[in-house]
Amino acid sequence: MKRRDFIKTGIVGTAALGFTPTALLKSQDCPLTQNDILGPYWTENHPNRTLLANADEPGTRIFISGTVKANDCETPIENAIVDVWHANDNGCYTIFMECDSGNSDDDPYNLRGQMITNENGEYAFETIWPGYYAGRPKHFHYKITTPNGLELVTQCYFEGDAQIDSQWEEDHQGLIIPLDESGSNLYGVFDIVMDEELIQVGTQNEKAHLLEKPILYPAYPNPFNSSTQIKFNVSRQGHMSIGVYDISGKWITSLMEKHISPGAHKLNWNGNDMLGKPVSAGLYLVILKFGAHTISKKISLLK
Ligand SMILES: [Fe+2]
Numbered sequence: 001m002k003r004r005d006f007i008k009t010g011i012v013g014t015a016a017l018g019f020t021p022t023a024l025l026k027s028q029d030c031p032l033t034q035n036d037i038l039g040p041y042w043t044e045n046h047p048n049r050t051l052l053a054n055a056d057e058p059g060t061r062i063f064i065s066g067t068v069k070a071n072d073c074e075t076p077i078e079n080a081i082v083d084v085w086h087a088n089d090n091g092c093y094t095i096f097m098e099c100d101s102g103n104s105d106d107d108p109y110n111l112r113g114q115m116i117t118n119e120n121g122e123y124a125f126e127t128i129w130p131g132y133y134a135g136r137p138k139h140f141h142y143k144i145t146t147p148n149g150l151e152l153v154t155q156c157y158f159e160g161d162a163q164i165d166s167q168w169e170e171d172h173q174g175l176i177i178p179l180d181e182s183g184s185n186l187y188g189v190f191d192i193v194m195d196e197e198l199i200q201v202g203t204q205n206e207k208a209h210l211l212e213k214p215i216l217y218p219a220y221p222n223p224f225n226s227s228t229q230i231k232f233n234v235s236r237q238g239h240m241s242i243g244v245y246d247i248s249g250k251w252i253t254s255l256m257e258k259h260i261s262p263g264a265h266k267l268n269w270n271g272n273d274m275l276g277k278p279v280s281a282g283l284y285l286v287i288l289k290f291g292a293h294t295i296s297k298k299i300s301l302l303k
Pocket residue numbers: 039041086087139141
């Protein structure tokens with residue numbers, strides 16, 4: 001299997017490469033993945049993809065995979081959003097700074113991407129190994145959002161980095177991963193333990209109720225100008241109602257009113273009201289109603 005295919009087909013390929021996720025945190029105590037600074041280079045709306053660096057991006061190719069787990073260190077969290085962003089080979093963030101190299105395809109989201117964990121809580125991506133800047137160890141920035149809305153901002157560092165001293169190691173436990181070298185590529189596993197409430201709540205019924213909750217992902221792009229895509233997921237069939245409202249609660253238009261099957265769905269809103277007339281620029285709410293659940297997300301229309 002080509003390495004690119006391995007990443008595209010997800011994490012299943014890791015076993016084929018003889019590369020199994022580390023059995024992290026087997027001990028009784030189960031440390032949560034600690035947070036770390038967001039830094040100045042975060043952006044919204046990273047594209048959904050597992051290949052963050054195009055083929056011409058200078059640097060050593062690196063393949064990272066991992067599992068997002070609940071706070072028992074076992075239960076995988078499906079449908080978590082994993083955002084990753086990082087510097088180029090020269091330690092330069094190509095979409096914020098003037099960089100001497102990198103981003104040869106003028107990608108506005110170069111070295112950035114968003115992945116959704118699969119039913120085993122797994123994610124994976126391919127990119128290049130970031131360079132140093134400002135005396136910091138090499139690192140990937142992460143922002144993880146669970147379907148319940150729990151957010152963790154953190155970073156992933158690498159064992160043996162010359163910029164990591166014992167104090168840094170002490171302060172960043174659980175964030176420094178080993179890398180395996182194979183051919184000219186690097187491979188690493190970064191598992192993430194979230195302080196997820198889901199497994200802490202009472203009865204099986206309550207858990208089932210929570211699991212039944214649909215997932216409404218942030219619209220993309222947002223803000224938008226001509227059209228924005230809205231993705232959502234349901235774990236059972238049922239009647240789905242999705243509408244757009246202005247922030248005063250006035251109904252603008254309906255995007256969906258129908259019985260749907262379990263799984264991932266998507267639709268677009270082109271910024272028109274129910275009469276097909278373009279609405280004015282501003283903030284709107286997408287409101288999803290499914291069974292007993294109502295979920296809303298803000299969306300911003302620019303003109
Ligand atoms: Fe950074």
